[in-house]
Amino acid sequence: MVMLANTQGIADTHPQTEDGAGPVLTLSGISKSFPGVKALSEVSLELFPGEVTALVGENGAGKSTIVKILTGIYQPDEGAIAINGTPVSFPTAQDAGRAGVTAIHQETVLFDDLSVAENIFIGHAPKTRFGLIDRKEMLRKAQALLDRIGARIDPNVTLKDLGIANKHLVAIARALSIDAKIVIMDEPTASLSHKEIEETYELVERLKAEGKAILFISHKFDEIFRIADRYTVFRDGQMVGKGKIEAVSEQELVKLMVGRSVDQVFPKRAPQLGEEVLKVVGYCHPTEFEDIGFTLRAGEILGFYGLVGAGRSEFMQALFGVTRPSKGAIRIDDRIAVIRDPNEAIRQGIVYVPEDRGKQGAIKGLPIFQNVSLPSLKETSRKGFLRLAEEFKLARDYTRRLDLRAAALDQDIGELSGGNQQKVVIAKWLATKPRVIILDEPTKGIDIGSKAAVHEFMAELAAEGLAVIMVSSEIPEILGMSDRVIVMREGRIAAEFEGADLSPEHLVRAAAGITEVRT
Amino acid sequence: MIRSLMKSRETILAGAILVLVLAIATRFPGFVAPSNLANVFNDTAPLIILALGQMVVILTRCIDLSVAANLALTGMVVAMLNMAMPGLPVPVILALAICLGALMGLANGLLVWKLDIPPIVVTLGTMTIYRGIIFVISGGEWINAHEMSDAFKAFPREVVLGLPVLSWIAIAVVIGFIVLVGRTPLGRAFFAVGGNPHAAVYTGINVGLTQCAAYVISGALAGLTGYLWVARYAVAYVDIAGGFELEVVAACVIGGISIAGGIGSVGGALLGALFLGIVKNALPVINISPFWQLAISGSAIIIAVAFNATSNRTKGRVILKKAEHAA
Numbered sequence: 001m002v003m004l005a006n007t008q009g010i011a012d013t014h015p016q017t018e019d020g021a022g023p024v025l026t027l028s029g030i031s032k033s034f035p036g037v038k039a040l041s042e043v044s045l046e047l048f049p050g051e052v053t054a055l056v057g058e059n060g061a062g063k064s065t066i067v068k069i070l071t072g073i074y075q076p077d078e079g080a081i082a083i084n085g086t087p088v089s090f091p092t093a094q095d096a097g098r099a100g101v102t103a104i105h106q107e108t109v110l111f112d113d114l115s116v117a118e119n120i121f122i123g124h125a126p127k128t129r130f131g132l133i134d135r136k137e138m139l140r141k142a143q144a145l146l147d148r149i150g151a152r153i154d155p156n157v158t159l160k161d162l163g164i165a166n167k168h169l170v171a172i173a174r175a176l177s178i179d180a181k182i183v184i185m186d187e188p189t190a191s192l193s194h195k196e197i198e199e200t201y202e203l204v205e206r207l208k209a210e211g212k213a214i215l216f217i218s219h220k221f222d223e224i225f226r227i228a229d230r231y232t233v234f235r236d237g238q239m240v241g242k243g244k245i246e247a248v249s250e251q252e253l254v255k256l257m258v259g260r261s262v263d264q265v266f267p268k269r270a271p272q273l274g275e276e277v278l279k280v281v282g283y284c285h286p287t288e289f290e291d292i293g294f295t296l297r298a299g300e301i302l303g304f305y306g307l308v309g310a311g312r313s314e315f316m317q318a319l320f321g322v323t324r325p326s327k328g329a330i331r332i333d334d335r336i337a338v339i340r341d342p343n344e345a346i347r348q349g350i351v352y353v354p355e356d357r358g359k360q361g362a363i364k365g366l367p368i369f370q371n372v373s374l375p376s377l378k379e380t381s382r383k384g385f386l387r388l389a390e391e392f393k394l395a396r397d398y399t400r401r402l403d404l405r406a407a408a409l410d411q412d413i414g415e416l417s418g419g420n421q422q423k424v425v426i427a428k429w430l431a432t433k434p435r436v437i438i439l440d441e442p443t444k445g446i447d448i449g450s451k452a453a454v455h456e457f458m459a460e461l462a463a464e465g466l467a468v469i470m471v472s473s474e475i476p477e478i479l480g481m482s483d484r485v486i487v488m489r490e491g492r493i494a495a496e497f498e499g500a501d502l503s504p505e506h507l508v509r510a511a512a513g514i515t516e517v518r519t
Numbered sequence: 520m521i522r523s524l525m526k527s528r529e530t531i532l533a534g535a536i537l538v539l540v541l542a543i544a545t546r547f548p549g550f551v552a553p554s555n556l557a558n559v560f561n562d563t564a565p566l567i568i569l570a571l572g573q574m575v576v577i578l579t580r581c582i583d584l585s586v587a588a589n590l591a592l593t594g595m596v597v598a599m600l601n602m603a604m605p606g607l608p609v610p611v612i613l614a615l616a617i618c619l620g621a622l623m624g625l626a627n628g629l630l631v632w633k634l635d636i637p638p639i640v641v642t643l644g645t646m647t648i649y650r651g652i653i654f655v656i657s658g659g660e661w662i663n664a665h666e667m668s669d670a671f672k673a674f675p676r677e678v679v680l681g682l683p684v685l686s687w688i689a690i691a692v693v694i695g696f697i698v699l700v701g702r703t704p705l706g707r708a709f710f711a712v713g714g715n716p717h718a719a720v721y722t723g724i725n726v727g728l729t730q731c732a733a734y735v736i737s738g739a740l741a742g743l744t745g746y747l748w749v750a751r752y753a754v755a756y757v758d759i760a761g762g763f764e765l766e767v768v769a770a771c772v773i774g775g776i777s778i779a780g781g782i783g784s785v786g787g788a789l790l791g792a793l794f795l796g797i798v799k800n801a802l803p804v805i806n807i808s809p810f811w812q813l814a815i816s817g818s819a820i821i822i823a824v825a826f827n828a829t830s831n832r833t834k835g836r837v838i839l840k841k842a843e844h845a846a
Contacts, residue, residue: 322720343723354721361721365714365781366707374711375722377704386702428722 022085024049024213025070025101025182030079032065039065042079043239045232047182047213052204054224054245055217056257057234058475058508063217066234067184070215071103072096083181100181104171104188110159117142117155120174145173149206165196172203183207184215187308189223201227219307221250221512235259250514258475258504266480267459273483274298275333277467278350278436280319283328288314289491292328296436296467301458303482304471306511311491312471313355316438320352321345332435346375349435353426355444355471361425364414368406369395371413372428398427402457426457437461438469443477455481475504487511528775528826532790536797543801550801557682563796564689565590565744567789569763570770571696572737574788577771578709579730580716580780581631581638586741587763588649589623591755593745595653598662598671598755605668612671612746620742621735623649628731628738638730646764653757664753675751685747692740696785705732713780769816770795773823794819 023046032040040062047053057063068074070081072090081088083099090096110119117139118125126137142155151169153162159170168188175183185204189197204227207214218224224231225245232242233256241256276297283292289311296302304312318325321339330337332348339345345352354361363371373380373391380390395409402423406416413424429437439458443451458481462468472478478485484498487510495510497503508514544551569586576583593616600607600615623645630641664672675685682690700706708729711719716726749755774791776783795816802812 320721341723341725342721343725346723352721361718363711363715363718363722363781366710370707370710374707374724377707381704384703385698386704386707 023047024084026080026082026085027066027070028080028082030066030069030076030081032062032069032074032076038237040069040076040237043234043237045215045239046242047215048230049181049213050208050211051229052208052214052216052227053230053232054228055215055232055234056219056224056253058257061234061257062237063234064186065237067103067186067215067217070096070101070182070184072101097178097180100179101184102175102178102180102182103184103186104168104175105186110167110170110174112158112160114159115155116146116153116157116159116162116170116173119159119170120145120155120177124178141177142173145176148176149173149203163196165199168200169203172207180212182213182215184217186217187219188216189218189220197223219512221253221514224253225250233257254505254508254514258508266477267456269301269459269462271301271462271483272299272465274465277333279331281329281331283315283318283325283330285314285318285323285491286326288323289318289488292488292493294486294493294496296469298435298465298467299462300483301462301468301470301481303478303485304469304488305473305475305478305485305507306488306494308473310488310511312488313440314491315488316352316440316469316471319345320350320438322352346432346434349433350438351375351429351432351434351436352438353429353440353442355440362413362421364412366413367410368399368404368413368416368424369409371395371424372398372431375428376431394431395427398431399424401430402427403453430461434466436467436469438471440471441473442470443472443474451477475507478507479504489513529784529786529790531826532774532787532794532823536790536794539794539797539801543797543805546805547801550804557686559796559800560689560793561683561686562800563792564685565748566763566766566770566796567689567792568692568740568744569737569767570774570788570792571692571785572740573767573771574696574774574776574783574785575700575706575709575733576638576730576737577713577768577776577778578780578783579712579726579733581730581733582642582768582778583624583627583734583737584639584642584764584768585623585627585646585649586737586767587760588646588653589620589738589741590745590748590763591757591759591761592623592649592653593619593742594749594759595657595662595755595757597746598667598749599656601668601671602662602666605671609670609674613743616742616746617739618742620745621739624734624736624738624741625731628734631734632727632731650757657755657757659757662749662755667750667753672750672753675747685751688743688747693785693789699736700785705729709733710781713777713782715781766795766816769820773819775823778824791823 025047027043027045029042029044030040031038031042043062043066045055045066055063055066065074069076070090072093072095075091081090088099090099090101111122114122120142121138126134126141128134139155146153146155146169149169149172151166151173153166153169159167162170172183189200201223204214204216216228228245230243231245231248231253233240233253235257236259240259274297276295278296281293284290292315294302306312314323317323319330319339321341321344324340330339332350337348339348339350342352363374366374369392372395376394377386380387380394392409399406399409404423404427405420413421416424442458443454455477458468458470470478470481479502482502484496485502485507486493487495487497487507489511494513495506497506540551549555569590573583573586596619597612597616601612627642627645630636631638675683677684679687700709708719708724711722711724712726712729719726748760752759770791771783771788772778772791773794774783774787774789776787798812798815798819802815803809
């Protein structure tokens, strides 16, 4: 509490941005490890009052880890956090909030069925003499806060009736209501329209004018150069560069971001490309993607790169029949194929290993072998009756290949560790003997050892003549595994690269829309 | 360890039933006479049939509150039909009852599938609608024994190999469900849809269609029971089997069918129904007031749910290597 008063005092004496003002927040020597991964290694970060610091880095560079440390969700293993030179620690999220740090996330953490005013003041609503919520006062204060940030929102409105941009504004009003000094904005414009993005920029200007220190995480170079005052670049858990934004060019930033070569080892492959297996022409969806077309050959690994929200997973779901395209055609081998639902996709030889395996993959409550056999029941059953022995055999064959560690195949899948559940999910798809396998972020959230195993396995599948589509947001993985890469941006194919053109710079530029390279 | 606990859920319930029966036998030995036990089973048969239908619905994360109203409406329709055409043979009536019930189940299923209305709301609505229709078609009148043909009334009571047809039908339904749930792709789909609907979609299972199928099955069984009920008690009126849907859901819950979907067994539903049936039949015999009977049924539900909740809680994630092998 004493510290908070101190923070306010200093911030108030420096209401305007001025060169030479000391940092309000200093992180130094911060390290954080997770089992098997070093997420952050002695990074430092400084935020200045009334200035926007852009935090730039590839996926997995450690950006979200530092945000979680700043908001009290993770504790650093080493290093110090100081606010206005006073060392602080954030054992819980509440402590971070009390110290004046607030984060506005991509998906706002608000309550859809409460009113705007209630959302702003939840947990610290003004009270009447009798300890009840003072609705009048709350509405008045909410209106004042909304006016302050220039938001034309009625505080009485239910939150769910607002668009994403306005929800962000409510989140910001909430941040102001707890008198935050440090505002973290994590890709705030990722899912906004042009007009909404402009409004967000205006808001950032207002916050700057109020003397807030802003940490702005973004993948979009145009906006970084437009609104940031300073930049900090993370790569592979290390801080690799920082400075004033005027002193750096786009090229230099990209170079810092992707670095030189990658240390990670990928399996050596000698791709044996076979016949064309899949051809997609002009796939469109009213809101998600447009004019997607490509070909895929047997034995090929085709990478799909793009920023989060570029429409890669959405397209894959349409290709797999989970959603339906409004236009477009596909050809599998020499037949024109129509895929109306996932069942048809599986029959036609396309399988999809979704990104969120916990939610979309394993079926808890069913034993391992029944999880594996689920899409193959037509083959293992006879005359409409299941044959458990056949299912068991199928599961044994495929889980053995994946080196599954389980006590018994009739064990509930929920009892397995994450990595082993994943193996069961992959075994399930391989058992359908697919022609094309789509792997959506196949190594997201798993440790380096398991990553290598997945890569090895992917190479094996391709060598056996399976056509592989890999959606990944990790540049090293995309470059290390793919024979060819399609980059998507804002729902369209931005570029396609192969051979010598496959370089980190090319991918990042195409994904961020720095220059349109269409080959 | 966890597995054996899961497996033994039915064993524990069976043990509880046995203890209950023995306790009753100490005060009233006649209760355990084979002929009386057969009576109890016959009396519980409708509950068993409906509980099995309800089970597949609950497995898919839905609920069917309209079963008792469906039963009553089908019963009224076949009774009126019998009154109008006394010569209609019983097999035709049975087929009609099953079809009519299935149709009402289909209505539930389509509303849940195509309009995405929460199952509890759909079946609460259709429950009221079906009851309302009975009043409309019967004008609130009763159909009594003398208005029904003898063949119509006799069928469920017909004794074959020492048991009434009603009991045999319940046994047939149990066997049918063991096959359906354990040995057909549809049965497997019920578990998959309830266990993880998202994953089921990606596995090529049509979640809505599977739920709809569960409703049709539940409805068909309600229709079948509708005829059996009306014929057995030789009376049809608006309020027959009023509130019976709750007993059916209770039987499932006591039998360890998870309300969250995806977990359950035919044996569990059967035992759950038997437990309630025994409580209902035994308590009046040993002079315990029907109010106690309600309290005991209610306690059984809470104990069963609490037991399921704790057995699920111990099922944490296995991260340690040694735990993986121990499991």
